[in-house]
Structures are given as structure tokens and as C-alpha cells.
Amino acid sequence: MRLQILGSAGAEFPGFNPPAFLIDDQLLLDAGTIGAVLNEEEQWKIRDIFVTHSHLDHIRSIPALADNIIMKNLKHTVKVHSTHEVITALRDHLFNGIIWPDFTSLPNEEDPVISYAIIEPYKKYVLKGYTVDAIPVNHTVPAVGYRVKSGGKTIVYTGDTGPTEEIWKYCSGADALIVEVSFPNNMENLAQITKHLTSSMLVDELGKITSLPKRILITHPKPQYYDIIRREIECLGIDGIELLHDGSVYEI
Numbered sequence: 001m002r003l004q005i006l007g008s009a010g011a012e013f014p015g016f017n018p019p020a021f022l023i024d025d026q027l028l029l030d031a032g033t034i035g036a037v038l039n040e041e042e043q044w045k046i047r048d049i050f051v052t053h054s055h056l057d058h059i060r061s062i063p064a065l066a067d068n069i070i071m072k073n074l075k076h077t078v079k080v081h082s083t084h085e086v087i088t089a090l091r092d093h094l095f096n097g098i099i100w101p102d103f104t105s106l107p108n109e110e111d112p113v114i115s116y117a118i119i120e121p122y123k124k125y126v127l128k129g130y131t132v133d134a135i136p137v138n139h140t141v142p143a144v145g146y147r148v149k150s151g152g153k154t155i156v157y158t159g160d161t162g163p164t165e166e167i168w169k170y171c172s173g174a175d176a177l178i179v180e181v182s183f184p185n186n187m188e189n190l191a192q193i194t195k196h197l198t199s200s201m202l203v204d205e206l207g208k209i210t211s212l213p214k215r216i217l218i219t220h221p222k223p224q225y226y227d228i229i230r231r232e233i234e235c236l237g238i239d240g241i242e243l244l245h246d247g248s249v250y251e252i
């Protein structure tokens, strides 16, 4: 799998965009960043978006993508996959005809720009050669992480999470784990309240994995503390661990 980091920050500053991970040009994990970095042709290739949770930094580029698609008025539907809670939030609070148009009925109900696909946690979904599982994690709103398998390779993405349990059972021996560290160690109190991780909290979490993934790619750092978090991650001395930056591409 070709993994392209469109955004990997826990906030927004020049050069630091919210999370979005593009697999093989077509399958997107979270949608914090699309149009800011992909040209029209590249945006066109995205057909499936898997959303971890309803927080704005993980969904905010879907409205602009929908707007770009409808401009061409072709029969082109992007499927947004997530849990019932997240889809309900998108329907009620984003594509509600007030904040943004309801693109599930535009330009018409037969060929809408956006369609929703509800995912049940722990159930396997097969699409276009990928097997995808959603696993609940521990955040301030209902949230899942995803395991994506294709061609004998496995990528696991936690989304935003504080200390959690279930998803680590799906990580053992994975080729890549994308996991969040939002705060430096001296802000652990805030990490606990907001259900995120620090580097030292991550160590406890990784201890729950039987066989560590080959790559451990850290996402969602607060840009104001990027250098401190990078140093704290380096100090862990764990093989294959690195802090992501936007624009990187990995062959997994």
C-alpha cells in the first residue's frame, strides 16, 4: 500500500494540516486535509473516506471536496464510511442544509455527491481489495480506529484516543501503526482530560501490543510543541518509531 500523509497535525498552522491519510490514491482515512494539498485530478480519485470521529479537524475537508465535485456535475459519488454516531453527527450538524448543503441529495438523489455507509465496529468490510475493520477507541466523543489490510500488508490507524484497550489487539505484527501523540509529557493532565496521549502514555499503550508493528508513525502533535514531542519520541528508543510530517509518502 502507498500511504500518503496529507496532514498529520493536531491543529492548523502553515505546513501543519489536520489528519488525513491517503492509501493508494483512493481510500482516505480521516478528512482533515484534502483540497489544500491535492489537485483536482487527485481529489477525483478519492472514492471512499473512513472517518474516525466527528471532531472538526477530522472531517473539515469533506464539505469543500463535495463542492469541488458538484462543480463538474458528473455522476460521481464519494462514500463516507463511519459508525452510526458519526454519520448522524455529519447529517445533523454539518450537511444539514444550514452549515452546508445536504450533498446526499445533490445534484439528485440517484447520483448524489456524498453517500453514507454505516460501519459496525468489529465487523469486517471488504471493498476494492481492502479489508477494513473499525475498532472503538477512547475519546471524548464516540470514536473508532481502523485496520486496513491489502496485499498481505496491514495498516492500523487509531484516530484520536486516550488510554484504550481493544485496538491494540489488532496491531500485533502490523506493518504500520499510525497512532496519536497530541501533547508533550508535561501536559499529561490536559491529555487525560481531553482523551489524547503523550509520549510516556504511549509507552504504556504500546506495552499492550504482543508484537510491535514494524513502523510506528506518530500523528496529531500540537504544532506549538512539535520539536519537544519529536525529542520525547526519539528518547523512547523504540525501533521504527517516528513523528510524521505532512507530505511524506511510505510504501507499506
Ligand SMILES: [Zn+2]
Pocket (backbone or CB within 6 Å): 053, 055, 139, 160
Ligand atoms: Zn478528536
Ligand SMILES: [Zn+2]
Pocket (backbone or CB within 6 Å): 010, 055, 057, 058, 160, 220
Ligand atoms: Zn483530532
